[in-house]
Amino acid sequence: ERSSHLIVLYWLDRAERGLLYAKPPGETRERGVFSTRSPARPNPIGFGIVDLVRREGGVLTVRGLDALDGTPVLDIKPYSPEIDCIPEATGGWHIKK
Structure with missing residues (x-):
């Protein structure tokens, strides 16, 4: 509960x-599924970084998870700005130059 953000791995069942x-939304041409964030993929594991709103007992309330109600959660990890942030990272085809 000392983390402001969490990493959630979930199964896009x-x-x-x-x-x-x-x-992708707003695009006219198809792309290889591994270059997109589409939920339709051979191994549908979702990855999300969410805001931790509160914890009540064993229940976490989060904001920003792109999943449907009832989606199975595989794992929850604390987000670490020192480890998980890559300031020099670049984007793929969708980043406008």
């Missing part, structure tokens, strides 16, 4: 698993 291409 309702996503299609057989697609290798996806059309």
Whole structure:
């Protein structure tokens, strides 16, 4: 509860698993699914960094998780700005130059 943010790994249990291409929102062309953040992928593990709003007993209330109610959670880790932040990181095809 001393962390302001958490990393949540979750299973996108309702996503299609057989697609290798996806059309991102606002795009006209398909991209390889591994270059997108589409939930439709061969291994549908979701990754999210969320705000920890509060903890009440064994229940965490978070903000910013891009998942449907009832989505199975695989793991929760504390977000560490010293370890998890990569200031010099660059983006992929979707980053406008």
